Amino acid sequence: xxxxxxxxxxxxxxxxxxxxxxxxxxxxxxxxxxxxxxxxxxxxxxxxxxxxxxxxxxxxxxxxxxxxxxxxxxxxxxxxxxxxxxxxxxxxxxxxxxxxxxxxxxxxxxxxxxxxxxxxxxxxxxxxxxxxxxxxxxxxxxxxxxxxxxxxxxxxxxxxxxxxxxxxxxxxxxxxxxxxxxxxxxxxxxxxxxxxxxxxxxxxxxxxxxxxxxxxxxxxxxxxxxxxxxxxxxxxxxxxxxxxxxxxxxxxxxxxxxxxxxxxxxxxxxxxxxxxxxxxxxxxxxxxxxxxxxxxxxxxxxxx
Ligand SMILES: NC(=O)c1ccc[n+]([C@@H]2O[C@H](COP(=O)([O-])OP(=O)(O)OC[C@H]3O[C@@H](n4cnc5c(N)ncnc54)[C@H](OP(=O)(O)O)[C@@H]3O)[C@@H](O)[C@H]2O)c1
Numbered sequence: 001x002x003x004x005x006x007x008x009x010x011x012x013x014x015x016x017x018x019x020x021x022x023x024x025x026x027x028x029x030x031x032x033x034x035x036x037x038x039x040x041x042x043x044x045x046x047x048x049x050x051x052x053x054x055x056x057x058x059x060x061x062x063x064x065x066x067x068x069x070x071x072x073x074x075x076x077x078x079x080x081x082x083x084x085x086x087x088x089x090x091x092x093x094x095x096x097x098x099x100x101x102x103x104x105x106x107x108x109x110x111x112x113x114x115x116x117x118x119x120x121x122x123x124x125x126x127x128x129x130x131x132x133x134x135x136x137x138x139x140x141x142x143x144x145x146x147x148x149x150x151x152x153x154x155x156x157x158x159x160x161x162x163x164x165x166x167x168x169x170x171x172x173x174x175x176x177x178x179x180x181x182x183x184x185x186x187x188x189x190x191x192x193x194x195x196x197x198x199x200x201x202x203x204x205x206x207x208x209x210x211x212x213x214x215x216x217x218x219x220x221x222x223x224x225x226x227x228x229x230x231x232x233x234x235x236x237x238x239x240x241x242x243x244x245x246x247x248x249x250x251x252x253x254x255x256x257x258x259x260x261x262x263x264x265x266x267x268x269x270x271x272x273x274x275x276x277x278x279x280x281x282x283x284x285x286x287x288x289x290x291x292x293x294x295x296x297x298x299x300x301x302x303x304x
Contacts, residue, residue: 001015001043002253004258006170012118015040015259015273016196016259017046017263019047019056020046020051020056021262021263022059022264027059033266034064036266043071044075044258047060048079048120060075076118076120076150076170077107077119079121080099081093104140115144117148120149120152121151121152124155125158126157126158134162137166149168150169153172158302159171163190169193170194170196176206178223179199181297195257200245203217205230205234206247207244207271207275208271224295225295241280
């Protein structure tokens with residue numbers, strides 16, 4: 001497993017486990033998935049306070065806790081959403097310093113850790129008081145409650161602000177050959193900011209199960225692609241490489257992006273680890289073939 005060195009002395013495995021869709025209520029399967037991930041060299045686990053209204057952090061913290069003596073790993077979580085855990089209801093977006101500083105106490109307790117390795121703002125708008133949010137992250141770093149911070153955003157104007165006015169270590173975006181909107185952002189990024197590519201298998205569309213996933217999850221298409229165009233695109237990508245997951249991972253490595261892959265079962269994780277280990281080295285010609293198979297996408301909103 002390749003590792004990616006970030007600022008603040010954080011090192012992440014190139015392949016992180018996205019924990020949003022894990023089977024939280026099956027603790028045996030949770031333990032098998034987390035154990036297998038660690039055994040494969042995955043050392044970073046991505047969650048958020050909002051996922052299942054705190055339940056995700058709790059279950060991930062518990063499962064990881066069983067392996068703490070045998071492996072070292074990092075945890076990334078996210079804040080910025082206010083929610084009512086008892087009612088399982090989202091209240092709204094709140095990136096204020098007071099909310100972030102209250103949220104971290106809950107996250108630390110649910111995860112069972114003393115510090116968060118990577119604390120990310122879970123979205124954000126250009127109207128936010130961004131300096132206040134940045135100040136809160138910097139304070140938490142000073143206090144030793146977080147080791148580093150980042151943002152998860154697909155808004156060019158928000159990303160641009162954080163590039164210029166904060167010391168974020170990471171930027172998380174949905175990124176894969178089909179949703180290639182991050183490409184236009186990459187050139188403007190500070191060189192010390194690591195890209196965390198969520199959605200690398202596009203909910204399974206870039207996997208061996210593409211045909212089924214296309215019918216079940218993308219019957220109405222996605223982004224600017226109609227269902228039929230997606231079908232043709234999948235066919236064209238298969239001509240470049242028959243393992244679509246490995247192809248997506250290679251595309252991301254070509255762009256120096258780390259992979260944050262979610263799974264809901266051990267078998268999906270096994271299949272994705274196999275694809276990771278089979279990842280081809282992508283020549284510029286292969287990359288050009290990928291780009292001629294897909295639409296070149298661009299973020300249309302939140303630019304000004
Ligand atoms: N705004 C944000 O910050 C944000 C938003 C979304 C996600 N995330 C993070 O990023 C992680 C990954 O994102 P994501 O879950 O949207 O995208 P993803 O990793 O591309 O998709 C994960 C889903 O794809 C399916 N899948 C995975 N491997 C498969 C395989 N080998 N064969 C068939 N299907 C497969 C599963 O769907 P089924 O469960 O339906 O089978 C799985 O739940 C999340 O876990 C979360 O940690 C962050």
